Amino acid sequence: MTLRTIESLGSLRGKRVIVRCDLNVPLDDGRITDDGRVRASLPTLSALLAEGARVVVVSHLGRPDGEPNPKYSLAPVAARLGELIGRPVAFATDTVGASATDAVAALADGEIVVLENLRFNAGETSKVDSERGAFAAQLAELGDALVSDGFGVVHRKQASVYDLAQILPSAAGLLIAAELDVLDRLTANPEAPYTVVLGGSKVSDKLGVIGHLLPRVNSLLIGGGMLFTFLAAQGHKVGSSLLEADQLDTVRGYLAEAERLGVKIVLPTDVVVASKFGADAEIAVTAADSIEETPFGVSGLGLDIGPDTAQAFAAIIRESKTVFWNGPMGVFELAPFAEGTRAVAAALTEVDGLSVVGGGDSAAAVRILGFNDDQFGHISTGGGASLEFLEGKRLPGLEVLGWA
Ligand SMILES: Nc1ncnc2c1ncn2[C@@H]1O[C@H](COP(=O)(O)OP(=O)(O)O)[C@@H](O)[C@H]1O
Ligand SMILES: O=C(OP(=O)(O)O)[C@H](O)COP(=O)(O)O
Numbered sequence: 400m401t402l403r404t405i406e407s408l409g410s411l412r413g414k415r416v417i418v419r420c421d422l423n424v425p426l427d428d429g430r431i432t433d434d435g436r437v438r439a440s441l442p443t444l445s446a447l448l449a450e451g452a453r454v455v456v457v458s459h460l461g462r463p464d465g466e467p468n469p470k471y472s473l474a475p476v477a478a479r480l481g482e483l484i485g486r487p488v489a490f491a492t493d494t495v496g497a498s499a500t501d502a503v504a505a506l507a508d509g510e511i512v513v514l515e516n517l518r519f520n521a522g523e524t525s526k527v528d529s530e531r532g533a534f535a536a537q538l539a540e541l542g543d544a545l546v547s548d549g550f551g552v553v554h555r556k557q558a559s560v561y562d563l564a565q566i567l568p569s570a571a572g573l574l575i576a577a578e579l580d581v582l583d584r585l586t587a588n589p590e591a592p593y594t595v596v597l598g599g600s601k602v603s604d605k606l607g608v609i610g611h612l613l614p615r616v617n618s619l620l621i622g623g624g625m626l627f628t629f630l631a632a633q634g635h636k637v638g639s640s641l642l643e644a645d646q647l648d649t650v651r652g653y654l655a656e657a658e659r660l661g662v663k664i665v666l667p668t669d670v671v672v673a674s675k676f677g678a679d680a681e682i683a684v685t686a687a688d689s690i691e692e693t694p695f696g697v698s699g700l701g702l703d704i705g706p707d708t709a710q711a712f713a714a715i716i717r718e719s720k721t722v723f724w725n726g727p728m729g730v731f732e733l734a735p736f737a738e739g740t741r742a743v744a745a746a747l748t749e750v751d752g753l754s755v756v757g758g759g760d761s762a763a764a765v766r767i768l769g770f771n772d773d774q775f776g777h778i779s780t781g782g783g784a785s786l787e788f789l790e791g792k793r794l795p796g797l798e799v800l801g802w803a
Pocket of ligand 2: 423461462551601759760780783
């Protein structure tokens, strides 16, 4: 079965349509550093407004743990959406309370409001079905229909993504449809050599994809925060770098499986080690098996792949016909640790074939480092979501919209 489309909801003029977007943008001191996810939400929102719907936008931002936290307010995002969409965007200071109820009641046809961060409410991410269901029921009071368009979050079984879609008449938005179009090309028949590049910091979330990818790819390049769990699994010391100690056996299993299948898991040979986490840290470039042998000893932190690794990764990427990349190679937000990510991004722009960048921070990284969207085959708004899609997993936020 394919996804239900917006048309399947019938005429939406005058209807209150909740649109579940993924407006989880990177912020620096309340300033949006990349508005790609806001821009990606525009086609669906504009289409609904043009049709005369009363649009109620809901989204999460960050991981505020079920409590209000001004650091994760969607207020700056609502303001940016107003600039991009070229019309007033109201903002409610809560998600299901009096502010939201009043703001939704005040909407005229063709008007739009953004509600405060869904994850300020514990019910949104609860693992207990009844708690999620109760929060979804409160959300449902605010709408007549749901358009689900937050591709970056379709792998999450959360109230606004999953439960709400079972209460209200629901359909997929234009962003989800466009994302699946491209990702289908990666799963259906990727042209070889097929290379997947993994990095970033959501290590335990994303390690699971490796087992599924191994039989499908020719090379798997590991950088970012993920690489230290691999180095540790090989018996190397990693100082104070990001490490998922409980995943070492899993990773050893992947390394053995890759060897059996003849797939290359390519690990860094050198690493940029910092004395502390900060742009003003002292830095040493060292071999990947000697991270604790810099002047910083065990307190050294690996924050980027080294220059030799960047060159080696770039060469493999350039020779590939299909490349999927999720997760920055280093802490690109700080200039001294951005070079690995820059080298990988530059190599992707030279791929003679299909190159796809996926993930909120990976997409932000390529734009912040000065690349243009049109230099890549596709920039996906979802990192974990696209990885799980490539894994062939059943994604709750798609299944509930009719995907099978
Ligand atoms: N070596 C590292 N140590 C700690 N954090 C890292 C490292 N390399 C990359 N990161 C961080 O990973 C984050 C992005 O990870 P993630 O959310 O998994 O990617 P995406 O949003 O693209 O899916 C960035 O904020 C970056 O600073
Ligand atoms: O940023 C996101 O995912 P991504 O980092 O995998 O691209 C989505 O907004 C999902 O956020 P979550 O991983 O906190 O559920």
